[in-house]
Amino acid sequence: MRTSSERQGNLASRSRPILTCAVLFMFCVVIVLSYVIESTSASANASGESAQDFSKFRHDTQQHTRMPCLVCHVRSSNSPAPKLPGHIPCASCHSAEFAKGNSSPICAICHTATDVKRFPPLRSFNAVFDHSRHARQTNCATCHKPTNRGVGLSIPSRAAGHTTCFQCHQPQTIVGDKNIGSCSTCHKPGTVSRTSESSVAFKRNFSHAEHSRKGLSCSDCHTIRPGARRGSQVTAPQPAMHLAPSGIKSCAACHNDRRAFGDDNFANCRRCHEGNRFKF
Template sequence: MREALGENRKLEAVAEKRRRALSLVVLFLFASCALLMFVVGKRAAAVTNLRNANNIKPETQPVSSESTPSTPAQDYSKFSHFTPGEHAALASRYSCNSCHKRGDNSAEPKLPGHRECINCHQTQFNTPGTPFCLICHTQEGLSQQNPAVKAFPKTLAGFDAEYDHAQHMAGSPEAKPQTGCVACHAPARRGVARTFPNGLAAHQTCYTCHTPGRQAGGRDISSCGVCHAPGGRAVNVTTATRSYGIGFSHATHGPRQNLSCENCHTVGRRGLPEGKQVSATFPAQHFPNTRAQTCASCHNGQRTFGETNFNDCKRCHTGPTFRL
């Protein structure tokens, strides 16, 4: 009796496990069907929306003004060498003659002519009332048949002024001035000082050799880019040096004393900054604390007068406050 009862309980437990397994299978199938129907419905809705969007005509599609940024209009009332990019490309080192033509040796440059402007600005040139013409002409002059042209700017904004002494003095023989240093450095202040080419006056000095169309080394050396490079600032050189304040004069250190510029100045290698291209004698006579060449290098009592004779002191000390 007990064995039969135990057998029935085992059969009931097995049946219960089967019912639970069947319930889980049914639940899984139901969930899978629901998920499949959800995915199919989403895809069908997306396809429908895409078809509807493709059926809209281009002219009826709304366009947001924020999605198409507008390009700022070019200001043709001002000129710049560096904007837009087309101007910047022409302002490179050796492209200046694309716009600036030298017809003579005039020290003052001239603004480009109509032909140079029309090459790129045909539309602006033919547009009535455009401020484009006011870059080179005045408003009053535009009413005339041959409007006057504005003067060339006195300052060269955005460009430096370069000069390489080594290239002219120790480089190519054809680059060396026939008269040497005095070709550029003329006497000043009654021969005491030597001038430096500055500003537009430098053109008058340089154009003695750099004539229009002059070629050297296979390139044009008459163009602006020979001396002026974009991205710098031209600085005038002064003649107020320390040597002139202690009685030195170039007039008493020249050919009559069998001296030349090379006796006191040495030209360095090419590519040095302007302030370091040429060495200068250190203006010191008494107890010079330097290895550089000084006044005492020559004024040593042997080559010329020095400190051995006190009667020679006033040959250098000429100021009214000097007392011996």
């Protein structure tokens, strides 16, 4: 009759081959999985590289979005016209494409067959602006200039926007710990939109220049609304007189027969009403 120790020894001896096989099997599984994962990853990377279109530049790629604007857009002067970044910023990441020489499609981003392209217009970025922050530092006339013989006022945009903003936002202007001369100060990814310079009041014989000559300032008629979206940050009086609603700032606030000719003064209607669209 076998003792307990003999039975345990026999059981252990029978278990060793099974354990060895299990370990070898797991090792083989790990090797195969590692090979499959590596092959899949390499295939995906190769597919991604081959699918990438190097002939077009996009700001919204994963690699480009995490880079500061100043890596590529260095303002060496206060010129309102932005310049293309040159080879160094691009070649730092795309060395494989630059190694191909003129045959690489990446050259077509900035170059034609014989020349360098002009800086492209704003397409994938919008412009942000906060009147409430600027009103503490400057006045309206710094940015808004008379247009249409003084009837309206300009809203800086395109190259004129840079010319206006660069009066204060110079290349190395630091406020706090932020460089306010960088692209990201004003431009954020999004759809380009521009605020209209027209107004209903301009069609009713209103003139900023005429009111300015009477001693009125912007704040007499307009109020800044902090935090409002662009296009709604500055209020404007309702261009109405005779039936102007109460509680709303309108022309009637000043044209009350005390400060200026008012609602009951019909001596010369054409002071406000003129043109083919005016009807009695």
